[in-house]
Amino acid sequence: MVRGNVVFAVARRNFRSYFSGILGYLFIIVFCVAGSVFAFSPRFFTANQANLDQLSQQFHILLLFLVPAITMTTWSDERKLGTDELLFTLPASEFEILLGKYLAVLGVYTVAILFSLVNVFILYTLGEPDQGLIVSSYVGYWISGAALLSVGMLASALTNSSTVAFVLGVVFCCVPVFIGSAVDAIEWCSRMLGYEGSLYTVRTALQSLSLPQQMQDFSIGVVPFSSVCYFSFLTAFMLYLNMVVISRRRWSAGQKTNMEFQFAVRSVSLLVTFVSLLVIFNLFPARADLTSENLFTLTPATKATLDEIPSDQQITIQAFVSPEVPREYSETRRQLLGLLRTFDLQGGGQLDVRIVDVEPFSEEAEEARALGVSPVRIQYEQDGKFEEAEVFLGAVVQSITDNVEIPFFGKGLPIEYELTRSLRTVSQKERLTVGVLQTDANVIGDAGSGRDWEIVRELRKQYQVISVNPSRPILAEKSAESDGEAAEPFDVLLAIMPSALTQPQMDNLLAYVRAGKPALIFDDPCPINFQGQGGISMAPRLAKPSQGNPMFGGAPPEQKADNGELRSLMNLLDISWDNGQIVYDRMNPHGQFASLPPEYVFISRSGNSKNAFNEESPVTRDLHDIVALYTGTMVDRDRKSDQEFVSLLQTSGESGLLKWEDYITSSFSPFTMSQTAVPKPNPRRADDQYAHIIAAHITSKSKEEPLNVIFCSDIDMISDWFFFERNRGNLDIAFDNVTFVLNAVDQLAGDDAFISLRSRRETLRTLRYVEQQTRDLRKKLATEEKEAEEMKDSRLDAAREELQAKIDEVRDNDELDENSKQVQLRQKTEELNRKLELDEQELEREKNARIRKAGLEMKRQIRRVENGVRLFAYSVPALLPMCFGLLFLGMRNLAEQQTISPNRRR
Numbered sequence: 091m092v093r094g095n096v097v098f099a100v101a102r103r104n105f106r107s108y109f110s111g112i113l114g115y116l117f118i119i120v121f122c123v124a125g126s127v128f129a130f131s132p133r134f135f136t137a138n139q140a141n142l143d144q145l146s147q148q149f150h151i152l153l154l155f156l157v158p159a160i161t162m163t164t165w166s167d168e169r170k171l172g173t174d175e176l177l178f179t180l181p182a183s184e185f186e187i188l189l190g191k192y193l194a195v196l197g198v199y200t201v202a203i204l205f206s207l208v209n210v211f212i213l214y215t216l217g218e219p220d221q222g223l224i225v226s227s228y229v230g231y232w233i234s235g236a237a238l239l240s241v242g243m244l245a246s247a248l249t250n251s252s253t254v255a256f257v258l259g260v261v262f263c264c265v266p267v268f269i270g271s272a273v274d275a276i277e278w279c280s281r282m283l284g285y286e287g288s289l290y291t292v293r294t295a296l297q298s299l300s301l302p303q304q305m306q307d308f309s310i311g312v313v314p315f316s317s318v319c320y321f322s323f324l325t326a327f328m329l330y331l332n333m334v335v336i337s338r339r340r341w342s343a344g345q346k347t348n349m350e351f352q353f354a355v356r357s358v359s360l361l362v363t364f365v366s367l368l369v370i371f372n373l374f375p376a377r378a379d380l381t382s383e384n385l386f387t388l389t390p391a392t393k394a395t396l397d398e399i400p401s402d403q404q405i406t407i408q409a410f411v412s413p414e415v416p417r418e419y420s421e422t423r424r425q426l427l428g429l430l431r432t433f434d435l436q437g438g439g440q441l442d443v444r445i446v447d448v449e450p451f452s453e454e455a456e457e458a459r460a461l462g463v464s465p466v467r468i469q470y471e472q473d474g475k476f477e478e479a480e481v482f483l484g485a486v487v488q489s490i491t492d493n494v495e496i497p498f499f500g501k502g503l504p505i506e507y508e509l510t511r512s513l514r515t516v517s518q519k520e521r522l523t524v525g526v527l528q529t530d531a532n533v534i535g536d537a538g539s540g541r542d543w544e545i546v547r548e549l550r551k552q553y554q555v556i557s558v559n560p561s562r563p564i565l566a567e568k569s570a571e572s573d574g575e576a577a578e579p580f581d582v583l584l585a586i587m588p589s590a591l592t593q594p595q596m597d598n599l600l601a602y603v604r605a606g607k608p609a610l611i612f613d614d615p616c617p618i619n620f621q622g623q624g625g626i627s628m629a630p631r632l633a634k635p636s637q638g639n640p641m642f643g644g645a646p647p648e649q650k651a652d653n654g655e656l657r658s659l660m661n662l663l664d665i666s667w668d669n670g671q672i673v674y675d676r677m678n679p680h681g682q683f684a685s686l687p688p689e690y691v692f693i694s695r696s697g698n699s700k701n702a703f704n705e706e707s708p709v710t711r712d713l714h715d716i717v718a719l720y721t722g723t724m725v726d727r728d729r730k731s732d733q734e735f736v737s738l739l740q741t742s743g744e745s746g747l748l749k750w751e752d753y754i755t756s757s758f759s760p761f762t763m764s765q766t767a768v769p770k771p772n773p774r775r776a777d778d779q780y781a782h783i784i785a786a787h788i789t790s791k792s793k794e795e796p797l798n799v800i801f802c803s804d805i806d807m808i809s810d811w812f813f814f815e816r817n818r819g820n821l822d823i824a825f826d827n828v829t830f831v832l833n834a835v836d837q838l839a840g841d842d843a844f845i846s847l848r849s850r851r852e853t854l855r856t857l858r859y860v861e862q863q864t865r866d867l868r869k870k871l872a873t874e875e876k877e878a879e880e881m882k883d884s885r886l887d888a889a890r891e892e893l894q895a896k897i898d899e900v901r902d903n904d905e906l907d908e909n910s911k912q913v914q915l916r917q918k919t920e921e922l923n924r925k926l927e928l929d930e931q932e933l934e935r936e937k938n939a940r941i942r943k944a945g946l947e948m949k950r951q952i953r954r955v956e957n958g959v960r961l962f963a964y965s966v967p968a969l970l971p972m973c974f975g976l977l978f979l980g981m982r983n984l985a986e987q988q989t990i991s992p993n994r995r996r
Contacts, residue, residue: 092189096182100190104164105197115975117159118202122967124152125206130963135956136681137822138696140217140855142209142227146309149231150267150302153238156202158259160195161242162252165336169250178339188332195239203232208967216857216959222380223311230308230317234301237321238263240328247335266324270300297420298372299365306421311381316371323364330360373431383850388432391847392510396433399440399517406442407433407509409485410458413447416470416479422501423483429505433513441513448482461486462495487512491519494551502819507847508551514843515552522839524549525558525580527599530590530628530635531620531805544813545831549584552844553835556580560595564602582838583609586805587617589630589654589669596651600658606796608838610831613656614805615670616720616754616769625757625766630654630669631750632765663788663799664733666725670750673723673782674775676868677742679861680715680823688775689753691718693739693784696856701740707787708842709800709833710738712849713826720769722803723747723782732792738800739785739830744868746777772938774879777872785830787837800834807831824851863955867948874944882937889929893922 108114129145137143168177177187207228213219245258276292297303304317334353379387399405409430415423427445434443448454455465463484470477485496487509494512499505515521526534526546533543534557549555556578558564564583588599588611603609613630620628627635631654634647652658655669674688679696693702693716703710716739726735753773757766784804790797812827826849833845897919 096186097190100187101193104191104194108198115971118971119968121156121202122206126963126967129209130960138856140213140219153235154260154263157238157242157263158256160198161246162255164191164243165247166250166252166255196236199235205971212963216859218855220382222382226308226311226313226380229313230305233321234305237324240325244328244332247332266301270297272296312377312379312386314377319371389847395510395514396437406488408444410446410448410463410482412482415481416468426499426505450480458482464497466498487516489516492516500817500819502816511552511844521554523554523580525556525583527558527560527585529587531587533586544810545808560591560598564598582835586612589613589656591651592648593651608798610834611801612805615672615722617805618719619806619809625768627766629767664727664729672720672748673745675741675745677744689720691721704738708845709837715823715825716827717825718804719806721784724803733790736787737783740781740783743779743781745782746775748773864952867951871944871948875941878937878940882933885933893926
């Protein structure tokens with residue numbers, strides 16, 4: 091039986107001895123400062139996230155230094171000073187002494203961790219971090235260090251030199267830390283021996299046993315039971331080895347060989363037992379989700395979907411997964427397999443989950459392709475060189491009546507949402523229908539392009555999608571009246587670029603909207619999505635493309651309804667929209683996109699606009715980041731009492747408006763034989779300090795004029811790129827563009843089951859202090875740009891007046907005859923115009939140089955702000971343990987002085 095008083099007596103003795111000198115405090119100071127250097131690295135400010143991700147990625151490196159520093163004297167000093175014999179002659183068992191020493195080093199490590207909590211204090215001064223995430227991160231720091239302490243104690247038990255114990259401790263701790271990289275050496279040896287087979291299973295097993303891999307879940311706000319068991323088993327196993335080493339002194343010479351063999355067998359058996367238990371725990375994962383939003387817990391929507399599967403229906407999920415994936419996709423693969431196991435356990439008899447390992451060129455690969463799951467070629471870096479691999483990471487959800495393909499689970503794709511949506515879709519007897527209006531944007535293949543936009547492909551995973559011809563009455567009953575053949579009915583209309591419709595087509599659209607049918611409408615004054623070699627080929631202010639080349643007898647372009655201004659539609663919706671006016675916004679909270687112009691509008695909760703997203707509408711209340719490109723804006727008019735205008739998206743107050751001629755240069759494209767528009771690289775901007783509305787939901791419950799329309803003045807936000815990025819997840823920021831449009835369709839269709847699940851994501855917790863400082867600097871830059879533009883204009887006006895005066899002087903010269911006057915006027919005008927053009931170019935260069943200088947100064951000021959925060963973060967962690975060290979060492983010295991006789995004091 092373990093006696094607590096004995097254990098704590100040993101622990102208290104060793105704990106006090108560690109802090110008896112300055113060396114213990116010095117190690118803690120170095121640990122705290124190094125932790126701050128890792129936590130507040132330059133990448134911390136680039137990411138603009140109030141968390142400890144940068145520290146978590148490097149924490150195992152810190153442990154390689156701190157753990158041996160704490161444990162190096164645990165046994166070695168006892169043996170060096172000869173006190174080990176005295177220690178083991180005390181009325182205490184070897185296990186009690188071992189446990190007491192372990193608690194002592196654990197106490198020292200806990201003190202170091204507590205001192206490092208200064209990092210959390212600094213985080214709270216910069217932003218509002220997730221408390222659950224901070225707790226789970228520190229639980230991971232503490233439990234991983236606690237496990238390595240037992241490893242360091244083993245190194246100390248093998249020698250009587252603390253220096254050697256430190257070196258051995260580093261070497262021993264490297265085993266669990268870098269065991270995942272050992273497979274590279276194994277692969278090299280196997281290649282040297284001629285073995286060409288795959289070692290993926292070995293790689294996966296070794297990586298799962300590595301300490302950084304086990305710490306990953308802690309850093310995202312999850313405390314996994316399997317990882318807790320891993321660290322507990324590692325601690326228990328290494329303490330057992332400690333016990334074996336310290337008990338060797340009792341082995342006689344004749345027993346040594348037999349005892350070594352016996353304990354070797356015991357150790358191997360214990361290790362196999364622990365590894366087997368870990369495998370079992372990984373098969374049935376359990377974990378505590380500490381994040382504020384419970385991001386890693388199955389949502390009620392998912393549980394309800396599993397419960398609502400009809401008892402007479404059998405659904406199959408077939409997941410085709412490559413056994414070997416690049417490192418950046420290993421976490422996605424692990425999460426997918428874990429969620430599939432959870433679905434299988436909770437789905438009951440109605441759900442069958444089949445996981446297929448797919449090797450390249452195998453029968454399984456052909457089966458996956460036949461079912462709609464195709465491999466994706468991924469380029470990745472390994473051992474300093476770039477390689478490519480075909481990766482299968484998709485699934486097919488099938489029922490008797492329907493099936494949904496998920497071709498590839500990218501890093502940015504919400505796995506739970508995709509699986510849950512697919513389950514619900516195939517379990518329904520009938521899908522709702524979305525009608526996609528045929529326009530010049532060619533969103534759906536039926537319009538002649540032969541290829542669907544990604545938005546259409548995404549909608550097909552949940553809805554029945556049909557093409558709607560605007561040349562015929564869109565309403566089913568109106569269509570039947572016109573030609574006797576009713577149009578196919580649908581639940582929601584998606585109309586992209588209706589400004590390109592002809593008048594008859596517009597009349598059909600207006601009839602549909604006027605009937606109160608739900609419609610999601612996107613239009614754009616400057617659709618960058620249609621920018622080609624010659625410029626933007628499609629915009630409301632540009633003519634419709636010709637049907638063939640007019641020079642060779644082709645038909646001239648058709649006339650747009652309302653000349654592309656959407657007047658009739660805007661009058662019906664009771665809003666104002668300028669088809670050539672765009673909005674810009676200087677507020678850009680994402681440092682990695684700092685080089686983008688203000689015409690890339692970032693709608694973000696981390697900005698200074700409190701109403702960027704409507705908090706009441708289900709469409710936007712859970713969104714965090716959206717980017718719009720050269721977007722238009724709308725203004726609400728005075729509307730009737732039964733109508734409602736709800737703003738969904740709007741800019742910050744650091745924004746302004748640009749007219750068509752301010753930001754566009756018109757040209758003629760020889761590629762399309764039509765007029766095109768080319769955006770100016772640096773248009774003149776003047777902030778108006780207003781928040782401009784980009785998207786709104788207009789409704790009316792009036793029986794005479796019902797309305798249910800969501801209008802958005804930018805189509806670039808739903809271009810294919812955002813769908814590709816959502817899947818691949820290559821950026822540090824997860825934009826909600828796709829989520830916004832899917833939420834809008836669901837809301838209009840009256841099917842809001844997945845809105846909350848789709849919108850579910852981590853709250854964006856940014857560095858508000860740094861943002862406030864940079865926001866002030868951006869305002870200063872805007873003022874500098876405005877002053878430079880005004881100075882240029884004033885000097886140009888003065889130059890024009892001077893030139894005009896010289897021309898007037900020639901014109902008013904009565905000594906010249908009329909012909910001579912005309913010749914001199916023409917020469918003088920040409921000469922002065924050339925001079926004015928040169929002056930204008932020079933003034934433009936001066937203006938750009940001044941703006942560039944102001945921009946560079948702003949960047950330097952931002953770096954100064956970041957460096958100031960970094961200096962504060964590096965200094966404070968060192969001060970706290972230093973003050974405690976001076977205090978306790980001073981108190982100890984004072985106590986020693988008081989025990990000395992006054993006659994012996996100097």
